[in-house]
Amino acid sequence: MKAATLSVGFIPLVDAAPLIVAHEMGFAAEEGIGLDLRRAPSWSALRDLLSFGHIEAAHMLSPVPVAAALGLGGGGTALCAISMLSMNGNVIGVSRALGEKLRTSGHDFAFDDARAAGLALIAQSDGLLRIGVPFPFSMHAELVFYWLTALGLPAPQNVDIRTVPPPLMVDAVEAGEIDAFCVGEPWGSKVVETGMGDLLLPGNAIWASSPEKVLAVRSDWAENEPILRDRLIRAVWKAGRWLADPASRLLTTELLSRPAYLDLSAEIVDRALSGHMIISCGGDMRDVPNFVEFHQGAATFPWRSQAEWIGHQLAARTGLDRAASARLARGVFRSDLHRAALAQTHADLPGASSKIEGALDIDSPVASAHGKLVLRRDAFFDGRIFEPDA
Amino acid sequence: MGAGHSLRPFFLSEHIVIRQMAGLWFHILFAQRLVISTDLRAAAQRISLLDLATLMFRHIMGTALSVIVVEADRGRALQIVESLREAGDFDIQVISEVTSLARQIKAREPDIVLIDIANPSRDMLEEMALASGPLERPVAMFVDRSDAGLSSAAIEAGVSAYVVDGLRPERVKPVLDAAIARFRMFQRMRTELEETKRALEERKVIDRAKGMIMKARGVTEDEAYAALRKAAMDQGKRLADVAESLVTAAGLLS
Numbered sequence: 001m002k003a004a005t006l007s008v009g010f011i012p013l014v015d016a017a018p019l020i021v022a023h024e025m026g027f028a029a030e031e032g033i034g035l036d037l038r039r040a041p042s043w044s045a046l047r048d049l050l051s052f053g054h055i056e057a058a059h060m061l062s063p064v065p066v067a068a069a070l071g072l073g074g075g076g077t078a079l080c081a082i083s084m085l086s087m088n089g090n091v092i093g094v095s096r097a098l099g100e101k102l103r104t105s106g107h108d109f110a111f112d113d114a115r116a117a118g119l120a121l122i123a124q125s126d127g128l129l130r131i132g133v134p135f136p137f138s139m140h141a142e143l144v145f146y147w148l149t150a151l152g153l154p155a156p157q158n159v160d161i162r163t164v165p166p167p168l169m170v171d172a173v174e175a176g177e178i179d180a181f182c183v184g185e186p187w188g189s190k191v192v193e194t195g196m197g198d199l200l201l202p203g204n205a206i207w208a209s210s211p212e213k214v215l216a217v218r219s220d221w222a223e224n225e226p227i228l229r230d231r232l233i234r235a236v237w238k239a240g241r242w243l244a245d246p247a248s249r250l251l252t253t254e255l256l257s258r259p260a261y262l263d264l265s266a267e268i269v270d271r272a273l274s275g276h277m278i279i280s281c282g283g284d285m286r287d288v289p290n291f292v293e294f295h296q297g298a299a300t301f302p303w304r305s306q307a308e309w310i311g312h313q314l315a316a317r318t319g320l321d322r323a324a325s326a327r328l329a330r331g332v333f334r335s336d337l338h339r340a341a342l343a344q345t346h347a348d349l350p351g352a353s354s355k356i357e358g359a360l361d362i363d364s365p366v367a368s369a370h371g372k373l374v375l376r377r378d379a380f381f382d383g384r385i386f387e388p389d390a
Numbered sequence: 391m392g393a394g395h396s397l398r399p400f401f402l403s404e405h406i407v408i409r410q411m412a413g414l415w416f417h418i419l420f421a422q423r424l425v426i427s428t429d430l431r432a433a434a435q436r437i438s439l440l441d442l443a444t445l446m447f448r449h450i451m452g453t454a455l456s457v458i459v460v461e462a463d464r465g466r467a468l469q470i471v472e473s474l475r476e477a478g479d480f481d482i483q484v485i486s487e488v489t490s491l492a493r494q495i496k497a498r499e500p501d502i503v504l505i506d507i508a509n510p511s512r513d514m515l516e517e518m519a520l521a522s523g524p525l526e527r528p529v530a531m532f533v534d535r536s537d538a539g540l541s542s543a544a545i546e547a548g549v550s551a552y553v554v555d556g557l558r559p560e561r562v563k564p565v566l567d568a569a570i571a572r573f574r575m576f577q578r579m580r581t582e583l584e585e586t587k588r589a590l591e592e593r594k595v596i597d598r599a600k601g602m603i604m605k606a607r608g609v610t611e612d613e614a615y616a617a618l619r620k621a622a623m624d625q626g627k628r629l630a631d632v633a634e635s636l637v638t639a640a641g642l643l644s
Binding site: 048136 | 488489490492507508509510511512513514515516517541542545546550
């Protein structure tokens with residue numbers, strides 16, 4: 001049998017790892033598919049390549065397919081998420097100048113307290129706080145909005161959240177165009193390496209288990225190609241399981257650092273994978289458990305409740321009807337397809353497709369197919385919960 | 391009260407004035423070889439003088455679509471501008487500095503923005519689709535609206551276009567057609583350049599492999615080449631690949 005080859009787009013980030021590993025370590029071949037991995041220059045270009053059928057699947061910011069369903073932004077093609085690729089993995093950083101001010105004011109850069117860090121940031125920023133994020137529809141933007149709004153600094157009145165492509169983030173910080181930023185690795189570490197800024201918080205200090213990247217496909221493709229779709233889900237799930245093994249880390253960093261992928265030193269790539277983050281050019285190190293997760297706690301499972309949360313937040317910001325948006329969003333994360341594809345594997349998936357987001361303050365066992373699933377802590381920093389409609 | 395009175399005579403003769411102005415307007419437009427739709431004249435009789443004057447001004451001064459080209463490479467930018475000029479009468483501006491790109495564009499209020507699909511700054515433009523304050527004109531990707539074939543061709547050619555909401559597809563098409571043609575040319579040039587580079591690299595490797603065979607076996611250049619070609623045919627590989635592995639292996643042994 002000749003293996004079908006799927007074109008899959010990605011952005012050179014640490015959390016593209018499941019796709020790169022699925023290809024390089026033979027998990028795709030094991031499922032009888034080939035992956036033609038294509039590096040994309042920007043999120044909008046990647047979305048368009050997917051929307052217009054130039055590629056079959058893409059490494060995608062979790063809010064992008066939801067935004068498309070709500071009619072926000074470009075691209076009118078219906079997209080859906082058939083797997084999560086990663087949970088967490090972002091960092092928030094500040095310019096050198098702002099970092100200095102924070103230090104002088106007594107902030108300890110503990111790197112785990114979103115409330116303390118946020119209040120310190122608000123106290124030290126004079127006037128409008130300008131924060132760069134990679135894309136208007138991204139978990140980066142959502143986390144920053146959630147965080148600052150909860151601390152009493154609502155956007156857009158007091159916060160200017162602007163899009164700055166990560167490769168230009170260092171320049172934007174240097175030029176004084178932004179005071180702070182939220183990016184995925186390795187970009188945060190790159191800012192630290194160039195001495196342009198300090199890291200203030202990992203994304204998971206704001207939401208302990210946030211849905212970061214999804215495996216996105218066109219909704220009609222998902223319907224019309226059930227066999228390829230299921231193989232792709234399984235290949236990526238196996239890659240995630242391999243990534244979760246600590247013994248895989250060395251090889252993973254080597255693979256990701258190759259020129260065709262991230263084209264970076266393995267040392268920088270390793271920071272996110274190990275959770276040993278260097279947060280200042282002085283070399284201060286912080287250990288961040290679950291900095292980025294590809295497998296544990298059913299990390300690949302596309303929770304409908306998380307899609308709803310995204311839809312709700314997007315609607316609140318753009319003036320759309322919140323309930324209707326949440327309803328539309330729910331259909332974008334295909335927990336049904338994900339579950340069906342993994343039915344014959346060892347994957348221990350949750351029995352439910354939705355959960356109350358933010359309710360788990362510690363890792364907790366939940367009902368699952370094999371009865372061994374422990375979900376990761378998923379609390380929001382302010383202790384609020386989000387109850388989905390269904 | 392005075393102001394009201396002074397306006398009154400205008401209103402009395404409004405109908406005639408509008409008719410006259412509409413006629414004049416038609417002549418101006420005609421003289422400028424611009425298109426006027428008949429319903430405009432009918433509409434002219436229902437709207438106020440001020441509106442009419444504004445409309446006329448816009449039509450005469452602002453008929454040309456305003457197009458912004460985002461391109462850092464000066465040579466490429468000039469070529470794109472040249473192609474657009476050939477395609478029609480457009481008001482074209484080039485932005486080469488991507489700092490605060492969205493802001494720069496908003497300030498210029500273009501009808502269409504063209505940007506290389508490979509430009510990472512493109513994500514900044516996505517913001518404009520969200521900005522919908524009362525005075526802001528929402529900008530959307532042309533692609534999701536009407537002509538999927540055209541947008542797909544644009545993506546293939548490597549150009550993306552952002553178009554202000556409500557602009558008629560037929561006004562956008564000439565701009566996109568010209569841009570697509572030009573970007574296809576860029577793509578061909580890039581492919582040709584890569585091909586040439588590759589061919590040169592391969593020739594260098596083949597020459598080195600030939601030299602090594604000549605030295606090792608004491609044969610002529612033609613004989614060395616024949617040996618290489620035979621090895622390639624026997625192994626079902628490309629000549630350049632066989633030469634490459636020979637050179638690599640020799641590097642390991644030396």
